[in-house]
Amino acid sequence: MTASAKQDWMAEAGCKLAECRHDDPFSILGPHPLKKGFALRIWMPDASKVSLLLNGKETSLTNNNHPWIFETRLEKDPAHNYKLKVKRGGIEHQQHDPWAFRDEWMGEIDNHLFAEGNHHHIWKKMGAHPINSRGVEGVMFCIWAPNARSISLIGDFNSWDGRHHPMQKRNGGTWELFIPGLSESFLYKYEIRTQQGHCYQKADPYGFEHEVRPATSSKIRKLNQYKWNDKNWIKKRDNQNPIEQPISVYEMHLGSWMHAAIDDPFIEADGISRDPVPAADMKPGARFLTYKELADKLIPYVKERGFTHIELMPISEHPFDGSWGYQVTGWYAPTSRYGTPDEFKFFIDRCHQEGIGLILDWVPGHFPKDRHGLAFFDGSHLYEHSDPRIGEHKEWGTLIFNYSRNEVRNFLVANLVYWFEEFHIDGIRVDAVASMLYRDYLRPDGEWIPNEEGGRENTEAVKFLQQANHVLFHHFPGALSIAEESTTWPGVTQPTDSGGLGFNLKWNMGWMHDMLDYFEFDPWFRQFHQNNITFSIWYNYTENFMLALSHDEVVHGKSNLLHKMPGDDWQKYANTRALLAYMWTHPGKKTIFMGMEFGQRSEWNVWGDLEWNLLQYQPHKGIQLLVDDLNSLYKSEPALWRDDFDQYGFQWIDCTDNRHSIISFMRREGKDGRWLIVIGNFTPQSHSDYRIGVPNNGFFEEVLNTNASKYGGSNLGNMGGRFAEQQSSHGYEQSLNLCLPPLSILVLRHDPKKKPKSPEKLKNM
Numbered sequence: 084m085t086a087s088a089k090q091d092w093m094a095e096a097g098c099k100l101a102e103c104r105h106d107d108p109f110s111i112l113g114p115h116p117l118k119k120g121f122a123l124r125i126w127m128p129d130a131s132k133v134s135l136l137l138n139g140k141e142t143s144l145t146n147n148n149h150p151w152i153f154e155t156r157l158e159k160d161p162a163h164n165y166k167l168k169v170k171r172g173g174i175e176h177q178q179h180d181p182w183a184f185r186d187e188w189m190g191e192i193d194n195h196l197f198a199e200g201n202h203h204h205i206w207k208k209m210g211a212h213p214i215n216s217r218g219v220e221g222v223m224f225c226i227w228a229p230n231a232r233s234i235s236l237i238g239d240f241n242s243w244d245g246r247h248h249p250m251q252k253r254n255g256g257t258w259e260l261f262i263p264g265l266s267e268s269f270l271y272k273y274e275i276r277t278q279q280g281h282c283y284q285k286a287d288p289y290g291f292e293h294e295v296r297p298a299t300s301s302k303i304r305k306l307n308q309y310k311w312n313d314k315n316w317i318k319k320r321d322n323q324n325p326i327e328q329p330i331s332v333y334e335m336h337l338g339s340w341m342h343a344a345i346d347d348p349f350i351e352a353d354g355i356s357r358d359p360v361p362a363a364d365m366k367p368g369a370r371f372l373t374y375k376e377l378a379d380k381l382i383p384y385v386k387e388r389g390f391t392h393i394e395l396m397p398i399s400e401h402p403f404d405g406s407w408g409y410q411v412t413g414w415y416a417p418t419s420r421y422g423t424p425d426e427f428k429f430f431i432d433r434c435h436q437e438g439i440g441l442i443l444d445w446v447p448g449h450f451p452k453d454r455h456g457l458a459f460f461d462g463s464h465l466y467e468h469s470d471p472r473i474g475e476h477k478e479w480g481t482l483i484f485n486y487s488r489n490e491v492r493n494f495l496v497a498n499l500v501y502w503f504e505e506f507h508i509d510g511i512r513v514d515a516v517a518s519m520l521y522r523d524y525l526r527p528d529g530e531w532i533p534n535e536e537g538g539r540e541n542t543e544a545v546k547f548l549q550q551a552n553h554v555l556f557h558h559f560p561g562a563l564s565i566a567e568e569s570t571t572w573p574g575v576t577q578p579t580d581s582g583g584l585g586f587n588l589k590w591n592m593g594w595m596h597d598m599l600d601y602f603e604f605d606p607w608f609r610q611f612h613q614n615n616i617t618f619s620i621w622y623n624y625t626e627n628f629m630l631a632l633s634h635d636e637v638v639h640g641k642s643n644l645l646h647k648m649p650g651d652d653w654q655k656y657a658n659t660r661a662l663l664a665y666m667w668t669h670p671g672k673k674t675i676f677m678g679m680e681f682g683q684r685s686e687w688n689v690w691g692d693l694e695w696n697l698l699q700y701q702p703h704k705g706i707q708l709l710v711d712d713l714n715s716l717y718k719s720e721p722a723l724w725r726d727d728f729d730q731y732g733f734q735w736i737d738c739t740d741n742r743h744s745i746i747s748f749m750r751r752e753g754k755d756g757r758w759l760i761v762i763g764n765f766t767p768q769s770h771s772d773y774r775i776g777v778p779n780n781g782f783f784e785e786v787l788n789t790n791a792s793k794y795g796g797s798n799l800g801n802m803g804g805r806f807a808e809q810q811s812s813h814g815y816e817q818s819l820n821l822c823l824p825p826l827s828i829l830v831l832r833h834d835p836k837k838k839p840k841s842p843e844k845l846k847n848m
Contacts, residue, residue: 090148097149100126103245103276106233106252111152113182114160121160125153125167125180128246132170136177137161141168163217179263184216187253188223194255197227200489203554204504205497206415209257210289211303213266221263222303224271226287227490228461229256231275236260237284238271238300245274245282270300272455277462286412286455288494292424293400293413299455301413306505309428313435313507320440320509321561326587326627329724330563330672331714332442333390333680334633336407337377337398337421340677342369342692366691374426378433385439388680388707389714392440392563394512396634398427399446402453407634407689408444409514410451410481414498417506424506431507440509442563443502447495447551448515449481458482466491472532476518478525486543496551503559510563511555513586517569519544545584552585563588565629576627591628591671594619599636602662605649606744606766606826613741616665616765620733623670627728630666631674637687645682654767656682656702657796657826660709660789661765664828667713668750668761670727681707705795716787716830722752722759736760736775736813743768745823747775747813759786760831762823769799770823776813782806782837783819790824799824804831 099105108126115122125144127133133153135142144153163183169176189197189208196202212223224236234252235245240262250258250273275283286293290301345368372380385393398421400413408418417427434441450466452458457466467482468474474483485491502508518524523531523539534542552564566575566584569592577583601615637643648658659682667673678693681703685694697703717723726732736747744765751758760783762775777783784804790796805819812818823829 093148093152097152100249101128101151101246103235103249103274103282104233105249106231108249109182109185109251113180113185114157114162116160117156121157123155123157123161123165126182126249127151127153127167127169127171128244130169130171134168135165136168137165163219179219179221181248181260181262184219184221184261184263186216188225188259188261189253189255189257194253194257197493198255198489200493200496200550202493203497203500203558205493206289206291206501206505210287210291210415211271211301213303213305214261216261216263219263220266221261222265222269223259223261224250225257225259226250226273226289227255227257228273228275228465230278230463230465231258231461232278232280233276234258235274236262236271237274238269240265240269240271243272265303267303267305269303270294271303272300275461279462281462283459283462284455285460288457288460289415290413292416293419295419296402296404299402299412299453301416302419304424306424309425309432311428311432311507313432316435316438317507319561321559323561325510325561325563326672326728327725329391329718330588330629331390331667331717332392332394332629332672332674333385333388333677334394334396334631334674335381335677336396336634336687336689338371338404339687339689339692340377340381341372341695342366343372343376344368345370369692371420374422374430377421378430382430382433382437382439386437387711389711389718390439391714391718392442392509393434394442394510394674395444397444397446397514402451405689406451409446410449410453411446412451412453412456414494415501428506435507440563441507442510442512442565443508444514445499445502445511446514447484447498447547448513448519449476449479449483451481466494470532472526472530473522476525483519484547486541486547492547492550495547496554499551499555500558503555503562509561510565512565512567512590513548514567516548516566516575516584517572519548520568520570520572548584548586549579553579556585556587565590568592573625587627588629588672589626590631590633590674591619591626592631593622594628594630594669594671595632595636598662598665599632599647601765602658603647603649606654609744609765610741613738613744613746616746616763617735617738619669620735620738623733624728624730628670629672629674630669632666632676632679633674634676634687637676637678637683639686641686643683643686644679645684650767652702654826656706657767657790659706660794660796661763661826661828663706663710664713664787664789664830665763667717668723668759668828668830670733670750672724672727673717675710680710702795705793709789709794712787720750720752720757720759720832722750722757725752725756736777743770745770745773749778758833760819760829760833762821762829762831764823764825764827767825769825770821773821773823774810774812774818775821776811776815776818777807777833778815778817779833779835780807780809780817781833781835783831784834784837785829786832787830788824788827789829790827796824796827800829801831804834 096111128151133144234250236248237243241247250260273285287301292302292304397408399411400416400418564586565588566586567590574583575589579585597615648655734749747762785801788800792798807817
């Protein structure tokens with residue numbers, strides 16, 4: 084190359100670098116072999132002087148071919164063993180040269196697995212990783228953006244100026260750059276220039292921490308620093324089938340369970356005091372509790388109530404409090420509203436130490452259009468479909484993932500593995516599964532595209548869900564994977580190898596709506612709607628169901644659970660207690676939303692906290708005590724959970740007494756296990772002489788009565804239990820003559836060892 088040609092080449096390269104249009108900076112910058120020796124070129128925008136520090140010598144570099152490209156010739160390859168002395172704006176500093184570190188970060192196998200959609204640990208390559216490269220500390224950045232013209236790193240380390248750190252494009256459409264000297268807590272974004280010349284500033288899709296809204300930058304954060312103390316918990320979890328265990332879930336939103344005063348002192352888990360974070364529309368003077376404070380307050384509360392799991396509404400980083408977390412922008416980062424990733428790990432660790440599992444709401448069905456997020460990420464529809472008829476939820480204002488693209492599925496499947504592996508969560512509840520399964524979901528005719536066979540099923544989403552669950556259970560056999568699926572799609576909880584979606588539990592939305600409709604009726608009208616409380620048993624064994632009374636049922640004018648009930652306050656409390664007890668004795672795992680456990684009166688408000696002041700009143704305290712006792716009874720009686728999904732575990736005694744709105748049934752555990760009798764009276768009319776058939780002689784202890792005075796009832800009941808009498812009823816030779824309190828549930832346990840003291844005693848029981 085002639086001197087003139089070299090000058091032109093350098094000038095053109097310098098212009099492309101200065102205009103952030105260069106996709107191959109390694110082709111010109113750093114050490115390059117010549118016929119004799121090596122050329123060293125340094126890119127340093129706005130620098131007035133650059134010197135080379137090598138082997139104890141300082142050599143000034145020249146910039147004859149471009150004012151920001153400084154160069155010299157060397158006899159030997161300096162590799163990465165040099166530093167630079169830079170003078171810019173009158174300030175002098177020393178640094179390593181980013182373009183001396185040329186090793187590819189994403190290897191051939193990584194690229195192959197990612198392109199195939201099977202790199203289950205892709206977050207260990209993508210994103211920002213503090214590492215030691217050839218003895219030099221710094222941060223390796225890697226991002227997938229195959230259609231970008233160029234990408235630069237911007238952050239508080241380079242005054243948010245995209246000219247300073249152009250990234251290198253690699254095979255497979257990934258971009259890499261190692262920046263020496265960076266460490267944790269620096270802020271950064273990717274400045275992406277499209278083929279059309281447009282410029283976007285994007286947060287890192289694989290970022291491990293992000294700023295608190297309304298700021299949108301990613302933050303460099305190390306993984307694997309936290310020292311876990313839950314080895315025994317994890318081992319036990321992954322060596323048992325979770326659906327053969329009692330599962331009672333407390334669903335909640337971390338930001339509105341309880342608040343603290345803005346001036347309350349607090350110390351985070353690492354001992355460092357930080358500025359508290361207020362919510363955007365929170366009452367004046369209030370702030371969020373931190374992960375550490377939640378560990379101290381929430382975990383003991385949930386443990387006292389007897390729940391086995393906490394389910395958190397989405398805590399992945401999201402820009403708008405009012406979305407409740409369901410419009411995610413930071414898929415690999417717990418929200419910074421409550422603290423750092425390690426502080427969230429501390430919270431989960433404490434849950435496990437107290438015997439409580441942790442379930443996260445996971446939202447792979449859609450994502451928001453925020454400019455710093457995934458939408459139109461590299462100037463193309465990279466993560467979403469280009470056609471809004473299959474790529475947009477107009478009612479929600481969100482975009483739909485393109486599940487047919489391997490790298491997009493990889494992004495989501497690896498994200499699932501990430502939360503289990505890095506944060507030790509125990510389960511997920513997948514939100515809005517129905518919106519994923521059907522192409523015409525919430526779309527009128529003409530605004531959706533049929534699948535390749537002309538149907539409405541989204542076959543790409545089906546394959547994605549099957550892949551996600553298959554991978555999840557391969558890595559974490561004791562995990563919970565719960566589908567919020569509101570239709571009759573078959574095989575939601577069937578294994579993927581038999582064509583099912585592979586979840587191990589499904590929310591029973593039909594039961595929830597039937598029960599709430601039933602309990603909202605005036606009790607006199609319930610006799611005409613007996614099917615509402617019995618129909619669920621007819622389909623109970625088609626899936627592995629979880630019964631749920633969720634957050635969606637206590638917002639947007641629907642009233643909270645207590646105020647859905649008809650009648651005066653006494654009836655509202657009694658109805659609430661009866662519904663909760665029926666839920667706990669009905670087959671299926673359990674989930675209720677925060678506030679229901681003590682009869683919150685007002686609807687859930689994401690900006691407020693729960694009405695804790697109500698617990699000073701006995702009826703609310705009574706509902707809370709009932710939930711405590713229901714969880715205690717539930718966990719201690721295997722008949723209430725072990726055979727949830729086996730027809731032997733449930734048997735009607737009488738489901739046809741609609742005239743009195745009464746039902747009775749048995750819960751059984753195996754052929755030799757204990758069993759329970761459950762009777763529900765759903766009118767305000769008590770019955771002092773109500774007979775039900777039972778399969779055995781002996782004593783039946785009344786182990787739960789929702790009308791007990793300690794729960795706020797009138798204390799009408801059966802004085803601790805009844806002996807069976809030799810009088811046939813409901814197809815059995817013996818029966819119980821019971822007193823049924825109004826609006827109540829009774830649970831009786833057979834005790835074959837207890838004998839009546841005398842015939843007179845039996846007669847008067």
